[in-house]
Amino acid sequence: MELSKEVDILIIGSGPTGLGAATRLHQLNHENWLMIDALDKPGGLAATDVTPEGFLFDIGGHVIFSHYKYFDDLLDHALGTGTENWAFHERISYVYTKGRYIPYPFQNNISQLPVEDQIECITGLIEAQLESATACGKPKTFDEWILRVMGKGIANIFMRPYNFKVWATPTTLMQCKWLGERVATVDVNRAIKNVLLKKADAGWGPNATFRFPQQGGTGAIWKAVASLLPKEKIKFSSKVIALNLHKKEVRLESGESFRYNKLLSTMPLDYTLKLVGKPELADQLKHNKTHIIGIGLRGHQPRVHANWIYYPEDNCPSYRATIFSKYGEGNAPPADRLLPTIQMGITPVNDNIVAPGPYWSIMVEVSESEHKPVNKDTIVYDTILGAINVGLMESEDEIVSIHYRKENHGYPIPHIDRDGVLEVALPWLKDHSVWSRGRFGSYKYEVANQDHSLMIGVEAINNMLYEEEEVSLCRPDYVNKGSVKNKIIYEPKMKQE
Ligand SMILES: Cc1cc2nc3c(=O)[nH]c(=O)nc-3n(C[C@H](O)[C@H](O)[C@H](O)COP(=O)(O)OP(=O)(O)OC[C@H]3O[C@@H](n4cnc5c(N)ncnc54)[C@H](O)[C@@H]3O)c2cc1C
Structure with a gap:
């Protein structure tokens, strides 16, 4: 049997939390670390899919609302600044109810x-x-x-x-x-x-304006952040299937194993707790599943002047639709690309006749749980029917691309039992040299956006190395006030070849 490789700090997951931790270690010139991920690319839930026809779809509507200068500086360094790299948007969102568009909130x-x-x-x-x-x-x-x-x-x-x-x-x-x-x-x-x-009043919240990558979707951010790190310290297609707290060792699906001094795990906490023999704690943590349906259409921008729309009624399966083509230049294929029509609304078309654009796209999210089942076989059809029903598209609209993806972990639920589990599980794991952190690593929805996740990774490293307080994890209300200037500063490093 192959011997375990040894590493000082092992990071499981190359989503925003893992990348935050790795960025911090690299910035601090820490040499002895490794980041592994089950997938073959970085970004985790903040990655972007591309359809064969050239439409981009994130894993649900990702809007950046940063609470941290560190996050802003890192993104500026990774992707650059200016309108050639970023599209800048005002938040235009509505609730569609009673047949009307009610401005949000x-x-x-x-x-x-x-x-x-x-x-x-x-x-x-x-x-x-x-x-x-x-x-x-x-x-x-x-x-x-x-x-x-x-x-x-x-x-x-x-x-x-x-x-x-x-x-x-x-x-x-x-x-x-x-x-x-x-x-x-x-x-x-x-x-x-x-x-x-009789006045409309839309001004609220931290995301009144937001920026979005012109090319590559949200995933482009995290690919760019990963590209600032030494390549040899990131290992993809490496799923962890066993964790031995006493030996301080993880085993991969491939049979390979790694011993660590300290582990930063961004795997879902419920999965980790099952790996270490605590299923009774794991079962008290609740999450929903998310279905993402992307629809690429021929034609001009839609009738609705919005970036995203909320749907509280049961006239469509989704709770939110994003007009994703509006977010970045590269989110839909160029108008001169020739594509056949797959469907007119819900009616299939089989003529294979190609035609040019322009193109636009809708991305919707549908949640699922034991309280709210979803029929996987009909969800795409039901979604398109729902989109027509709520006037998001017309029954004659030409669909040229359909994308479907399901995430088993969508939202960590702030369930009534959650805090009791977190108060026991997170310190207990830390006592065993495991920092379980991130959207599902630490299960706190209130600090589970990209900016929070990145900083939770950064702060976990400062805690491991210097015993500094993990402000984002421990004091969500404080960081979410927005006026907080995080003390940890991002300083770019020259890329190592
Ligand atoms: C529907 C939806 C909408 C969202 N909207 C927004 C938004 O508007 N704004 C915003 O800022 N954020 C949004 N987010 C949140 C954003 O995606 C998260 O903040 C971020 O992805 C969390 O990063 P993470 O690294 O903690 O976890 P993840 O992104 O989940 O990354 C975890 C990584 O760990 C890897 N991993 C898991 N298990 C294993 C294993 N056993 N072995 C090896 N690797 C493993 C995974 O492959 C993954 O790459 C949204 C998320 C969803 C799902």
Whole structure:
């Protein structure tokens, strides 16, 4: 049997968290590390697929909203700056409900609803204000939080149905400590004023503007970040199937094994806990699955002037559609590419006659869980039918490309049992020299975006080497305030050949 190779710091996963850790080690001139990944390219869930026809699709709508200068500086260094590298967008998003486009955030725009719904929402808001003045203690579940902050009207028209579609989990089974800036609260005075003035009000949140790579999709960011690292320290197509905490050793599917002093694992924590014989903890962590359906179309940009749209009703399977061709120049093939029509709406076309563009694309996300099953065999058909139903496309629109991908781990659910498991599992693993970190490594949705993940990787290395506090992991509310200047500075290094 082959002998184990030895490495000081082993990183499992080359998604944003693993790349953050590797970037930090490289910056600190640490020589003895290795990053391995089951896949054959970097990026993890932030990678981008390309269809045979030349359409790009991310794994769900990825919008960058950075809380860290380190993240911004690294991206500038990896991809460059300026409009030749980045498309800059204003957030234009709507909730499609009651046959209308309501600007996001919904709770600031109830003035745009039919009058009877405005009455229900305003009445609910006022009742909620009165009740919360006398309520005891903090709300325990997301559902209680919604009712207390927004009232029954907004809960029933938007928050409950929309959140069920996203999380595939009833809001009564979710906790509310994770919320922070992730869900806009309600300014009751502003909501009432907007109703009386019949005013739309879209300005909210950290992602009011965002940038997106002109070429290569979100995945281009992480390929560029990986390209700044020494090639020989990254090993792809290497799936970890066993972890021995006592021997400090991982075994790969290939039979190869590695011994480490310290391990940074970005594998899903539920998987890691099963590998180390703690299935009872693993089973209490909940996640949903995500189906991504990309539709490439011939024609001009759609009728809807939006970057993405939320769908709370059951008139389509998805909770969000992104007009992905708008995000970057390279997201759709050039207009002179000749492509045959595969379908007109839902009707198959078999004539193989090719024609030029222009082209545009839609990308939708559908969630799945034990509470919300999805039929894998019909989901693409159902999605296209749904897109026609909600007016995202027409039944005569020419579809030239269809993309489908399923991710077993889509969103880490802030379930009511989550924090109890994390409080036990993460320190216990760390006591065994394993830093389990990242979107699914540490399971905290409130710090599970690309910027958070990268910094969670960076901060884990500073913790391993210097015992510094892992601010992003331990104090999500603090980093999500947005005004925080992280103390760790990114300094580019010359690329090593
Ligand atoms: C639907 C969706 C929408 C999103 N929207 C946004 C958004 O709008 N903005 C934003 O900033 N972020 C968004 N994200 C989050 C973003 O994708 C994550 O922040 C990021 O990918 C997490 O990085 P990570 O490295 O922690 O995990 P991952 O990206 O999951 O990377 C983990 C890596 O570990 C590898 N791995 C796992 N198991 C093993 C094993 N056994 N052996 C070896 N390797 C293994 C995987 O192959 C993978 O490459 C979204 C994610 C999803 C799914």
